[in-house]
Amino acid sequence: MQSRTPASRTGRPRSAAADTAILAATREALVELGWSKLTLGDVATRAGVAKTTLYRRWAGKPELVCDAVAELFDELELPDRGSLAADIEGVVLQFAAILARPEAKSGLMAVVAESTRDDALRERIRTSIVERQMRLVLQGRARAQSRGELPPEPDPEESARTVDLIFDVVAGAVVHRTLVSGKPADEEWVRDFTRVLLLGLTSSA
Amino acid sequence: MQSRTPASRTGRPRSAAADTAILAATREALVELGWSKLTLGDVATRAGVAKTTLYRRWAGKPELVCDAVAELFDELELPDRGSLAADIEGVVLQFAAILARPEAKSGLMAVVAESTRDDALRERIRTSIVERQMRLVLQGRARAQSRGELPPEPDPEESARTVDLIFDVVAGAVVHRTLVSGKPADEEWVRDFTRVLLLGLTSSA
DNA sequence: GGCATTACGCTACGAGTCGTAGCGAAAGCT
DNA sequence: AGCTTTCGCTACGACTCGTAGCGTAATGCC
CATH class of the missing domain: 1.10.10.60 (Homeodomain-like)
Known part of the structure; x- marks a missing residue:
């Protein structure tokens, strides 16, 4: 490691x-x-x-659990399902399935909580957990742009800002749904979420 | 208490x-x-x-910290800023300001982490912290519907689902931004977030 | 083969925290 | 008054922590 x-x-x-x-x-x-x-x-x-x-x-419990939990996210991938909506639904369901496992639930949040007072631990989380998830966002975005589903972003700085935003929205929503609200991020929820993410609240049927 | x-x-x-x-x-x-x-x-x-x-x-550390952190969210309110977008931006900025405080950062996530294995604690969090935030979502939604900015929702079950979804997206995004990504949810970020929430990714300029 | 170097298993230890029990005193109500 | 509950205090066994010390095992270099 x-x-x-x-x-x-x-x-x-x-x-x-x-x-x-x-x-x-x-x-x-x-x-x-x-x-x-x-x-x-x-x-x-x-x-x-x-x-x-x-x-x-390992220096201590947080570092150990961080590494142990990080391996859970190895299986995350982004299969090409043909459309941006389908891609999002697929990867969000994968992410939700991992978060539903008890070892992820109890470990991930605790490590993040510890990282609020430990910069080294925060960096460890970033490189071993967050970055792996972030790659999927970048990948899906590029794929959607090549399909013409999303407009190309010429400004690199604004592009990075947008990717950060999307990542926080997607990961944050799934985590909050699973761990705070305590309800499953099942297919129905993911479908609703994807629609809001792509079309916004104002266009809801 | x-x-x-x-x-x-x-x-x-x-x-x-x-x-x-x-x-x-x-x-x-x-x-x-x-x-x-x-x-x-x-x-x-x-x-x-x-x-x-x-x-x-108090039964233990989690219950005590839960109550101590809950009081931080007492100051949350939803002033009428005239439009749904402005209302969202206002309340999200308030929420972000609370989460930026160190006592909220280190306490909230740890308590949530503990609650994954303690149903009584999860219920305590729900009633003393989550429900107070959820009220703002309901309030803002009703206000927007009376303004005509959001379509009325006749089906009560689907309405409840939508409110849950919005809450997880908003709260999850702010929490993830602040605690996982470790970057401030400042006015620029909140502006970008509100636009995506209302209009979706596909309509981004 | 022999030597330096590093990792391993094991034991033991002081320090610190936990949650509880027991006591006498204080502060309310009737 | 008398009753009831809370409070402050002290002390306690049980547990975990993280480290030190020792002898042994496994590798690379000469």
Whole structure:
């Protein structure tokens, strides 16, 4: 996870199997115990490693859970469904399915909460979780522009602003629906959401 | 906070001053320490009460912080600015201003994270925080419909669905912008957001 | 093969927090 | 007065934290 790319090529290498076992054990503990009752000692036991090994690789609970949750978003992709609306509905449903899993629910929000007082953690979240989602927005937008469904954006600065805005609206709505309102972001909801996102409130039938 | 309305009218009454002092001390501790380092013992010391008094009134840290954060949203209101767009911009800016405060940042997300495994806490959040925000959406929607800016919704079930959707989009976007992306929801962003919400992505200039 | 270097498992430890119990005193009501 | 409930205080066992120290295992370099 933490790139030790060129440095330190001597000595016993770190067990890659331990990494995957620890991250899997972390998700398992998140499901069974939730964020607040999850302890690093328990995770170490589940993973079959010593507690000290855990502390050698991760600074603390937030960093560990961040990495464990980040892997959940690996499966996100943007299949070409032919139209911008269909593309949005597809990726939002994928995103909602991940957020519905208990390990994502209890882990993600807690890590974000911690990141409000920890800049390094915020950056870690950005690179390992947010950026992966942001790529889909960029991809979908480019595809829609090539289809002519969205107007091209000549100004790069305004373009970046728009992408940021869309991302916050889409991700924020799904997260809020799932975690705050506590209701499922099912197909019906996603259909309504996509219509509002594309056409706005004023054009609602 | 917890309505002891009809029961137990005998004996020494609970100090109302202690309640306000405890909640204020909780917010102060949230600012200085953040959620994870906040301890109930420290809050009790700041408030000038005994730790046992705290435990007699609140079940634990999540419930206490929930009540302390909820009071931050008391100041939310919906002044009539003449148009739906202006109303939205106004209330979103208020909401963003509250979320920008450190006690809201570190407290709100952590409590929501805890609520994913605690139904009673989720209900407490709903009644003390979410419902207060939801009222503004209902109010703004009714006002816009009476102005003719939004079409009337005859079906009550679909109407409720739409209100839920709007609420998740608005609140989710502001929260995500402020806490995940870590950028301010300033006037420029709110203007862009309102335009997308009302007109949709496809009509962007 | 031998050597330096790093990772690993294990144990133990001080520090800190948790939530509760028990007590005497204070502040209301009837 | 007497009754009832709350308050402040102290003390407590249980738990988690994060680290230190040690001997052992696994690699690269000579």
